[in-house]
Structure formats: C-alpha cells, structure tokens
Amino acid sequence: xxxxxxxxxxxxxxxxxxxxxxxxxxxxxxxxxxxxxxxxxxxxxxxxxxxxxxxxxxxxxxxxxxxxxxxxxxxxxxxxxxxxxxxxxxxxxxxxxxxxxxxxxxxxxxxxxxxxxxxxxxxxxxxxxxxxxxxxxxxxxxxxxxxxxxxxxxxxxxxxxxxxxxxxxxxxxxxxxxxxxxxxxxxxxxxxxxxxxxxxxxxxxxxxxxxxxxxxxxxxxxxxxxxxxxxxxxxxxxxxxxxxxxxxxxxxxxxxxxxxxxxxxxxxxxxxxxxxxxxxxxxxxxxxxxxxxxxxxxxxxxxxxxxxxxxxxxxxxxx
Amino acid sequence: xxxxxxxxxxxxxxxxxxxxxxxxxxxxxxxxxxxxxxxxxxxxxxxxxxxxxxxxxxxxxxxxxxxxxxxxxxxxxxxxxxxxxxxxxxxxxxxxxxxxxxxxxxxxxxxxxxxxxxxxxxxxxxxxxxxxxxxxxxxxxxxxxxxxxxxxxxxxxxxxxxxxxxxxxxxxxxxxxxxxxxxxxxxxxxxxxxxxxxxxxxxxxxxxxxxxxxxxxxxxxxxxxxxxxxxxxxxxxxxxxxxxxxxxxxxxxxxxxxxxxxxxxxxxxxxxxxxxxxxxxxxxxxxxxxxxxxxxxxxxxxxxxxxxxxxxxxxxxx
Numbered sequence: 272x273x274x275x276x277x278x279x280x281x282x283x284x285x286x287x288x289x290x291x292x293x294x295x296x297x298x299x300x301x302x303x304x305x306x307x308x309x310x311x312x313x314x315x316x317x318x319x320x321x322x323x324x325x326x327x328x329x330x331x332x333x334x335x336x337x338x339x340x341x342x343x344x345x346x347x348x349x350x351x352x353x354x355x356x357x358x359x360x361x362x363x364x365x366x367x368x369x370x371x372x373x374x375x376x377x378x379x380x381x382x383x384x385x386x387x388x389x390x391x392x393x394x395x396x397x398x399x400x401x402x403x404x405x406x407x408x409x410x411x412x413x414x415x416x417x418x419x420x421x422x423x424x425x426x427x428x429x430x431x432x433x434x435x436x437x438x439x440x441x442x443x444x445x446x447x448x449x450x451x452x453x454x455x456x457x458x459x460x461x462x463x464x465x466x467x468x469x470x471x472x473x474x475x476x477x478x479x480x481x482x483x484x485x486x487x488x489x490x491x492x493x494x495x496x497x498x499x500x501x502x503x504x505x506x507x508x509x510x511x512x513x514x515x516x517x518x519x520x521x522x523x524x525x526x527x528x529x530x531x532x533x534x535x536x537x538x539x540x541x542x543x544x545x546x547x548x549x550x551x552x553x554x555x556x557x558x559x560x561x562x563x564x565x566x567x568x569x570x571x572x573x574x575x576x577x578x579x580x581x582x583x584x585x586x587x588x589x590x
Numbered sequence: 591x592x593x594x595x596x597x598x599x600x601x602x603x604x605x606x607x608x609x610x611x612x613x614x615x616x617x618x619x620x621x622x623x624x625x626x627x628x629x630x631x632x633x634x635x636x637x638x639x640x641x642x643x644x645x646x647x648x649x650x651x652x653x654x655x656x657x658x659x660x661x662x663x664x665x666x667x668x669x670x671x672x673x674x675x676x677x678x679x680x681x682x683x684x685x686x687x688x689x690x691x692x693x694x695x696x697x698x699x700x701x702x703x704x705x706x707x708x709x710x711x712x713x714x715x716x717x718x719x720x721x722x723x724x725x726x727x728x729x730x731x732x733x734x735x736x737x738x739x740x741x742x743x744x745x746x747x748x749x750x751x752x753x754x755x756x757x758x759x760x761x762x763x764x765x766x767x768x769x770x771x772x773x774x775x776x777x778x779x780x781x782x783x784x785x786x787x788x789x790x791x792x793x794x795x796x797x798x799x800x801x802x803x804x805x806x807x808x809x810x811x812x813x814x815x816x817x818x819x820x821x822x823x824x825x826x827x828x829x830x831x832x833x834x835x836x837x838x839x840x841x842x843x844x845x846x847x848x849x850x851x852x853x854x855x856x857x858x859x860x861x862x863x864x865x866x867x868x869x870x871x872x873x874x875x876x877x878x879x880x881x882x883x884x885x886x887x888x889x890x891x892x893x894x895x896x897x898x899x900x901x902x903x904x905x906x907x908x
Contacts, residue, residue, distance in 0.1 A: 297766075394719060397716065397718050397719050398719055399715060399760070400760060401715045401716060434752030434761070434763065437763075438765075439765075440765060441764065441765055441767065442717075442718060442762070442763075443752070443763040444760070445755075445761040447759050447760070448759050449616075450759035450760055
C-alpha cells in the first residue's frame with residue numbers, strides 16, 4: 272500500500288488507545304495513590320475531536336505509523352459481548368483507518384493479551400488458558416487483522432503479567448513456566464496465520480532472560496521499553512536493548528513522556544548507536560493516557576518529542 | 591442426623607486426603623523436593639493404609655475425620671473432574687459408614703482456595719465466573735448429601751497468594767472484596783445444605799482488619815501453626831488469641847508434616863489457655879501427605895501425637 276512505510280524506511284510510531292480498560296478491573300482505582308483515569312468503565316473513552324487533531328500533528332511531526340490499542344473500543348462482530356457503550360462498529364473503525372492512511376500513517380492493531388491488561392476481554396479475562404479463551408483470542412485476532420487489511424504487524428502486548436503489577440486488582444492471574452509460552456505461541460501463530468508479523472513488549476526478558484532467549488522466535492518483533500532520562504548500559508532496562516540485539520532480534524525500541532520529556536530523544540540516540548540499522552525497525556512513542564480532551568497536552572507533548580528526536584536523528588545521520 | 595460428636599466433647603480430628611491434586615499443577619523435575627505435591631492423574635489412596643488410619647484413630651480416641659475429597663470422588667454432578675480410579679459415590683458412602691462405626695464423625699473438605707484447586711480442573715481456570723460458582727454450589731450440595739448433612743463443611747480458602755503459587759503454571763489470587771464475595775458464596779452454599787462452614791484462618795495474617803470486619807462469626811476457624819516452638823510473638827501464633835478476642839469458634843490445627851514432634855502438644859497447651867472452652871471446639875492434626883504406603887510412618891506418627899496430646903489434655907481435666 273502506498274501509505275505503508277517501506278520495509279527499509281524507519282518506523283516512527285505513536286501508540287493511541289481506542290479502548291482503555293487495561294489497567295484496573297474495578298470501577299474505582301483500588302490504589303489510593305493511583306490515577307483515577309485508569310479505572311475500568313462501561314463506556315468508551317475516546318474523544319474524536321482530539322483524535323482528529325492528533326492525526327495531522329503526527330503527520331507534521333514525521334510520524335508514519337499509528338499503533339491503535341483497540342481493547343473494548345471495537346464492537347467485534349465475532350464477540351459483541353466485549354463491547355462497551357460507544358464501542359465503534361467495524362465500519363467506523365475501517366473509516367478511521369482510511370483516514371490514517373490518508374495522513375500517511377500506517378495503522379497497526381494492538382490487542383494486549385497480558386493477564387495484567389486484559390480487562391477489556393470481559394468474562395474471558397477470568398478464564399485464561401481455557402478453550403473458550405483460546406477461541407476468543409483467535410477470533411478477535413482474525414477479525415482485527417481483516418479490518419486492518421492484513422497489517423504488517425500485530426502487537427500482542429503481553430507485558431507486566433506479574434502479581435506486583437496486579438496488586439490493586441480484584442482478580443490477579445499469572446501464567447507461569449511453560450504456560451506463558453504456550454499461550455504466547457498460540458497468539459503468535461494466530462497472528463501469523465492471519466498474515467501479520469507478531470510484535471510484543473519485551474519485559475518478560477527482564478524477569479526470565481534465559482527462557483526468553485531460548486524460546487522467543489526471531490520472527491517476533493521486540494519492543495523493549497524504558498521511560499527514564501538516563502541511558503547507561505548498567506541500567507537493566509537499557510541493557511535489555513543490548514541483550515535483545517545480541518540475540519539478533521528485530522526491535523522497535525519504545526519511549527514515553529510518562530516520566531520525562533527527554534526520554535524519547537534519549538531512546539532514539541541510544542538505540543540508533545547500539546542497534547544496527549538492519550535490525551532497528553524504528554521507534555514507538557507512548558503517552559499511556561486515554562485519548563480524551565483532558566489529556567490533550569500530554570498527547571501533544573508526546574508527539575512533539577517524536578518530532579524533536581526524529582529531527583536530531585536525521586541531523587546526526589546526515590552529519 | 592445428630593453428629594457423632596456433641597459439642598460438649600472436644601474434637602480430636604485428623605485430616606486425611608482422598609485426593610492430593612491441590613498443590614502444583616505441573617509435573618516437578620525428578621528429585622524435586624516434595625515431589626508428591628505435583629498433580630497426578632490417578633487416585634492416591636492405598637486401601638490398607640486407609641483402613642489402618644481409621645483403626646489407629648479409633649484406638650487413639652479420636653472422634654472426627656476430615657476428608658479432603660478433591661477430585662478423588664466421581665461426583666454425579668461433575669464426573670468430569672474425577673481422577674482415574676476415583677471413588678464412586680457408593681464407595682464413599684460405604685467408607686463414611688465405616689468411619690462412623692469406628693466413632694469417627696466424617697466431615698467433608700473441599701478446598702476452594704485458588705492456590706489449592708487443581709482438583710477442580712478445568713474450573714480452576716475459571717475462578718469467579720458463573721460456571722465456577724455453579725460448579726462450587728453443585729459440588730457442595732452433592733457432598734452434603736453424601737455425608738448425610740455433616741455438622742461442618744471445611745471450605746479451605748488458605749494461602750491464596752502469589753508467593754504460595756510461585757511454582758504453579760496458572761496462579762490466581764482474588765483480592766479485596768472479590769475474595770470475600772466468593773467466600774460468602776461458598777458459606778451460603780454450605781449453610782443452605784445444612785452444614786456449618788469451616789475455613790483455614792490464614793487470610794487473617796495478611797488482612798486482619800478486613801478479616802474481622804467481614805468474617806461471619808458463624809464460620810468455624812482453623813488457624814494453623816506448625817513449628818514445634820510456638821513463639822507467642824509470632825503473628826501466626828497470636829492469631830489464636832486474636833480469633834478468641836473476636837469470639838470465633840476455633841479448631842486449632844497442628845502438623846507433623848516436616849518431622850515436628852511437639853507441635854500438636856504445644857498447640858493444645860497454648861490454645862487451652864488462650865481460648866475459652868465454649869469456643870474451643872477441638873484440635874485437628876494434619877500430616878499433609880497422600881494416603882499412600884510410602885507415607886505410612888508419618889500418618890501413624892500423626893495419630894500417635896494426637897493420642898499423646900489427648901492423654902495430656904485428659905490428665906489436666908482430672
């Protein structure tokens with residue numbers, strides 16, 4: 272497709288959340304010190320005027336890919352029971368994907384199947400690793416791949432599946448040992464059968480490096496992530512970029528303005544120096560805020576960070 | 591029917607496992623410590639040992655046997671969960687009759703803790719869903735009928751933490767009000783069938799405020815502490831006094847599972863001091879081994895320890 276970034280062109284991606292039921296399984300955040308906006312809601316949180324504003328901003332900043340975390344934001348025809356009030360019908364999502372392409376933004380789907388981030392899966396988030404669960408996983412992957420017209424990549428999430436990350440949930444689930452790998456492999460195969468290339472967060476490598484490098488297929492695109500301001504190889508999360516490179520994986524390093532505005536530029540600088548171009552597929556910026564008006568400044572700041580980092584990268588490359 | 595043990599008599603109970611699919615949901619490597627905790631697809635009850643345990647308990651003056659049934663019974667409501675060679679319901683009824691003949695009041699236990707519910711497979715991966723709630727209620731109802739409406743129904747509910755599930759492939763922890771919601775469903779099911787609910791009390795160790803705010807006084811409590819030296823400063827030991835302070839009925843629980851020789855005796859000594867006789871229903875011994883010949887010695891030692899502790903207790907009454 273004309274709007275796709277060519278396989279040789281560096282990806283400059285931005286993660287946008289259509290659904291947002293991914294961090295809390297209660298209508299109130301049970302963490303007394305945590306943000307209220309992560310609470311699970313039975314209605315869609317997505318302000319279209321802001322979305323409409325972000326698309327040209329992304330284009331102008333040099334972004335060429337938008338990763339859409341769909342969650343409960345789509346009224347899946349295969350599983351309408353996952354929808355909340357206001358979930359987009361298939362036609363609406365298809366229209367919006369067309370708009371993305373018109374702005375030169377390659378749309379890539381993300382469905383996070385980590386047990387830590389699957390509140391959007393409704394009743395199935397309490398029956399992981401069962402036949403009904405596997406059926407739903409395959410069905411929604413197939414449906415979404417079709418809606419996105421067989422995208423290049425399909426982000427499966429799979430981050431932070433630990434008890435610590437679910438300590439404020441009512442229902443904590445952790446797949447351990449071979450079961451995590453069994454389920455991840457099931458998802459990856461479902462994606463590959465639908466046509467896209469699987470893409471995941473890489474933080475499982477932080478906790479289980481030996482199993483990760485023994486079992487993770489090279490075909491899976493890796494997004495390690497680190498949101499701090501300091502970049503040194505003795506920081507474990509930074510070192511993971513080097514470890515993943517040492518094992519020959521394709522990477523899309525991920526930054527954020529979650530903690531500091533300087534992170535994305537630091538991520539681009541560090542990773543462009545340590546990961547050879549043939550395995551550095553690009554970069555992903557994340558704001559981790561819902562796409563709602565009150566979060567407008569953080570979104571605009573995140574996109575501005577991409578522009579700054581990209582310009583510095585181009586300047587360095589041309590020097 | 592009237593329970594064999596009127597509450598004027600102290601309970602001297604032993605926990606015996608008909609099923610042992612309650613710990614690891616995967617095969618452990620050869621040579622792993624306590625490999626017997628791994629799930630296996632067949633029943634692990636040796637008849638000769640079972641019969642000798644009953645006879646030994648009778649001889650030791652014990653009056654209650656708590657049977658952890660798990661998937662060791664081919665339930666008529668849910669035959670899909672049974673292991674190979676699980677007892678039929680007719681066999682279970684026959685064995686319960688034998689228990690009663692020996693003066694042992696049989697009490698059922700089904701552990702619904704997400705840490706100990708491998709026996710519920712496949713429903714152990716559907717905790718807190720409508721299908722799960724239905725299965726729990728149906729099993730409780732069937733077991734109550736099989737036991738002819740027992741005085742108590744032990745629901746387990748211990749150790750539902752990530753740490754206790756670190757070796758499981760599939761770990762589930764119900765937290766905040768969901769744990770209580772599910773416990774209340776189980777309590778209601780037991781009470782609807784006519785039995786008094788009974789639980790392990792260790793949720794108290796981790797959540798004392800919510801425990802005392804939410805735990806109904808109608809639920810019989812079994813706090814447990816398994817070291818030979820009962821340090822009164824240990825939170826797990828203090829729990830006996832805390833439960834008494836809040837006026838719960840108790841069956842303190844001891845064990846010889848790791849070679850302890852004095853744990854039950856010490857538990858009896860402590861708890862007869864700190865728990866009012868009206869609320870001290872008795873004591874339970876727990877060897878925590880499959881009912882198999884290779885573990886005969888620990889089963890028999892558990893019973894001998896009850897005999898000694900009981901003799902000591904009776905001596906203090908004279």
